Amino acid sequence: MRVVNQLAKVDTEKCNGCQTCAKICPVLAIKIVEKKAVVDSEMCRGCANCEQRCPQYAMKMVKREVPFTIYVDPTTVDATQLKALCAKARLNPEQIICYCTTTRAEEVAAAILKGAKSPEEISLQTGIRTGCKVECIQPVLRLLEAAGIEPERPDGYQWYGRTPTIWDIPEEVKKKYSSKGFYFEEDIKLLNQVAEAKTKGKEEK
Structure with missing residues (x-):
């Protein structure tokens, strides 16, 4: 969940169309048109990545007149x-996977089940x-x-490939390093317990 209360604005006098903002926008809300950045105001999520990284200082975050909240309800x-x-991804549905927005795994899973097919969507x-x-x-x-x-x-530069997890480590690697202070099986057992844990006090649905 995120409350979107900011919007990126372009200073066309300073913008030279370098594409930095377009290449780091997590939702692909910025395009370069005739060597100037153009922000899709409906798509912009106010993250300020463009403002922070623009080498020309041509991007500025401004307050939205009408803030809005984005959220996918897992119960739908x-x-x-x-x-x-979530289990296949080895994540607990209630696990917070984005601390900046306190987004839980179940919300992302719900978005995927509703048709989202990319990190940007x-x-x-x-x-x-x-x-x-x-x-995240x-x-x-x-x-x-x-x-x-x-x-x-x-x-x-929005994202690169998925990095290997402990479940991806080949058996021969585990065998080679298990005697050198690496506790692969113990770690896997612990992480599986986290993924399968139920929130204390929450009723089973």
């Missing part, structure tokens, strides 16, 4: 499918990746992969 999709998707619907953009891309890619979706990476 089939609960069994949602839990199965998921960000538009949930607000995930519109903060620091550092950690990996669980997003894991959930997309679990759904059988292989998104095409944009021509920019």
